[in-house]
Amino acid sequence: MNEEPAEVAAVRPGEELDWAALERYLRGNVEGLAGPFAVEQFPNGSANLTYRVTVGERRLVVRRPPFGEIAPGAHDMRREHTTLASLWRAFPRAPRALAFCDDHAVIGSDFLVVEYRPGVVVWGAVPSSMADQPDAARRIGFAVVDALADLHLVDPAACGLDGLGKPDGFLERQVAGWRRRWERVGGDAGALAGRIDGIGEHLTSTMPTSSRTAVLHNDFKVDNCQFAAGEPDTVVSVFDWDMATLGDPMVDLGILLNYWPDPSDPPDARAVTPPGLEAIGLPTRREIVDRYAERTGHDVGDSAWYEAFAAWKTIVVLQQLHSRWLRGESTDPRMAERGELIPPLVRRATSILAGAAG
Structure with a gap:
């Protein structure tokens, strides 16, 4: 462990x-x-x-x-x-x-x-306080997606957040905005820049039509969730809300899928998941999608597009972080290695889009 x-x-x-x-x-x-x-x-x-x-x-x-x-x-x-x-x-x-x-x-x-809230975060292993519980990892996984589903069932107006974002045209603005972010740092990506540009173009031309509006976290993943020690069935806290907005809830599901390890993944496809997380026994991505659909009642037929979109955004973020290190704006040694995570994500986004088209 x-x-x-x-x-x-x-x-x-x-x-x-x-x-x-x-x-x-x-x-x-x-x-x-x-x-x-x-x-x-x-x-x-x-x-x-x-x-x-x-x-x-x-x-x-x-x-x-x-x-x-x-x-x-x-x-x-x-x-x-x-x-x-x-x-x-x-x-x-x-x-x-x-x-x-x-x-x-x-x-x-x-x-x-x-x-501040005390608790435990799942990184690359089942927390020691839960290790002796049956099916702890599967329970952790379903608790995470349940928390996401429950967030998307919140009425923004009922808690005073109906002005948090502009849901009309949300997806179009998201894709266009991330393409602009990429343009600012893409010059540091070398030979991969053209392929990453192509992913952005493909996402633009195949964008789903979205009509639902929910409060979005916009960086929802296992390690942004906190559990009470010894309690794998319920997420007690969710962190990192600086990108929260109103928009298409499937964007959040795509983000969760992007960071979710699956047994079918090749090793380099796990570049953005905590090391070891793929081996603890989490539910599969398919099970996560099905659980989300069951809990929310939402149509999840375009989940592959949203997963690829999330992978592409992660590519952009990794390049932003790596470029910050290249400019001497970060002393965190991890930022020096962020560029190495980009090639497998490019392959993954390309594969997801090819599978959706086929």
Whole structure:
């Protein structure tokens, strides 16, 4: 069994903030803080910088964008705050936002403060607290898709989120927007650039017609879900809401499928899943699609297009992260390796689209 990664660690060199300014802000804007101030970093994410702040007996989560140039619409802390300030009322798996700051004099960027929730995240193994339970991995997998389905059944207007996005024309804007993001970093992709351009063109020409609207997480995957220790049947928290919006719920399902390992995958197709996750006994992608359809009642006939779209978006994100490292804007050594993950995703997206066409 793979060793479970630590939840928090010392702050990575180069990702320190102005801790004194942050402490002053928190004590002045979050009620009930008293006692010594300490900071650790959540080390397992690769996009936003996320810290666990302890003040006396209280723990908080502070999130800000990464350093360097940010793509328009990415790492939107204000959007995450707007979502989490309201969604928890209708979707208890959403942590509650406590504060938002757009004064860059504090830590150099927008940031938000969210309640901290204890629990376990599934990375490359069944958590030790669940390891002795029968079919734990299958139960974990179905709990994840159930959480996604339940999110998509939330009425945005009922929790004050009907203004979160513009659902009309959502899919068209998504594809066009990601093509623009790719154009900004595609020059760093070398010989693969033409194939990646071609995937974007294919997705544009075969885009499904979408009529449903739901609250979208937009980065829904196993390791953005948290479980209570020893409880594999229910996701208790979902993290990383900075891309949340209103739109076609199938986009979220495609994202989940893109990150979901399947026994039929060749080894290099698992590039974006935590190592070892494919071996723990999760449900298959087909089972995930069927479970989602059963729980929501939605038509899932175009799921392959959405899965390929998610793979293509991941290609763009990986190139953005790798390009940030190439420009010296990130000190995280993992960013140096992100470019190596792109070729298998190109092959996978191409294969999915070919299968859908056949």
